Amino acid sequence: MRFFLPVCALAVLATATACTSTSTAASPIATATTSTTATGPRGSVSVGDIKISNAYIPQPASPDVAAAYFTVTDVGAKGDVLLSATSDPSSQASLMQESETGADAGTMANISGGLSIPADGAVELGPGGYHLMLTNPAATLTAGETVVLRLRFKTTGTVTLKVPVTSLLSDAQTSSMPGM
Ligand SMILES: [Cu+2]
Numbered sequence: 001m002r003f004f005l006p007v008c009a010l011a012v013l014a015t016a017t018a019c020t021s022t023s024t025a026a027s028p029i030a031t032a033t034t035s036t037t038a039t040g041p042r043g044s045v046s047v048g049d050i051k052i053s054n055a056y057i058p059q060p061a062s063p064d065v066a067a068a069y070f071t072v073t074d075v076g077a078k079g080d081v082l083l084s085a086t087s088d089p090s091s092q093a094s095l096m097q098e099s100e101t102g103a104d105a106g107t108m109a110n111i112s113g114g115l116s117i118p119a120d121g122a123v124e125l126g127p128g129g130y131h132l133m134l135t136n137p138a139a140t141l142t143a144g145e146t147v148v149l150r151l152r153f154k155t156t157g158t159v160t161l162k163v164p165v166t167s168l169l170s171d172a173q174t175s176s177m178p179g180m
Contacts, residue, residue: 040166049076
C-alpha cells in the first residue's frame, strides 16, 4: 500500500503554501515510545450540533509541521462552517486541502472561506485530502502526547478538542514495532 506521510513535504515543489519546506523521506521512524494498538487512540467531542470524531495527529516526521485529521459531523438541519483553528503547541493552524490526483497531486492549498459542513452530513479530514496543518509546534510532537485544538465554527462557536499524537507505525497497519 502507499504510505502517506502526515506532512505535506511534496507540496513545496509546486505551490507556495503555509507548509514548511522540509524534505521528508518516506520511511517510518522506528523510535515510537508508546504502546499504541494497531488502530491507535482517537479523540472526539460533541458540542451542540457538531460532533468531532476519529481525531488524531500522526507523529510527524519533521519537527516543524504536523497534520491533524478528524471527522466533523453536523447532526442539525442548518449545517455549519469550520472557519479556523488554533492549537496549543503550534504557532499556526491552517485548514488545507491536498490534491491526490491529477497534475496537482501532492500539492496543497489553503481553504479560503472555511470548510462547509453540510446539514445532517459529515466532512472527513484525512491523509490525501483536507487536513489541519500545524506549523512550528513548541516541541516536537511524539506519539502518546495530546494536542489541544480549538476549532472555530461559524454557528456553533469554538469547539475544544484533545487530539492524541499517534505512532506512524500504528497508522500504517502494522504492529510489529520492536522494543515493546
Ligand atoms: Cu498542508
